[in-house]
Amino acid sequence: MNEMLNQRIQAVQIGKDITHAQLVAKRNLREELETEMEKYLARGGQIKQVEQKQYEARHGTNTQYTNMGCRCKKCHAWALKAKKVKTGEIRL
Numbered sequence: 001m002n003e004m005l006n007q008r009i010q011a012v013q014i015g016k017d018i019t020h021a022q023l024v025a026k027r028n029l030r031e032e033l034e035t036e037m038e039k040y041l042a043r044g045g046q047i048k049q050v051e052q053k054q055y056e057a058r059h060g061t062n063t064q065y066t067n068m069g070c071r072c073k074k075c076h077a078w079a080l081k082a083k084k085v086k087t088g089e090i091r092l
């Protein structure tokens with residue numbers, strides 16, 4: 001009980017208003033996940049680390065200009081050619 005009270009006090013101090021029911025639900029979910037992981041590993045399952053690839057910008061494309069907001073000379077030249085912008089002036 002004292003542990004839950006301390007967790008509640010810490011949560012309020014951080015600025016998160018967490019109810020007792022939310023704490024219990026979170027704890028139950030964590031315990032359920034741990035048991036499921038133990039079962040998965042006992043059946044021979046493996047946990048693999050995902051490779052992180054560094055993003056490679058492809059300048060002069062719609063994706064780079066529109067979605068990524070790149071305003072380099074190459075992307076701006078593409079936007080002029082594709083009639084996405086009407087001015088030759090690059091605004092940063």
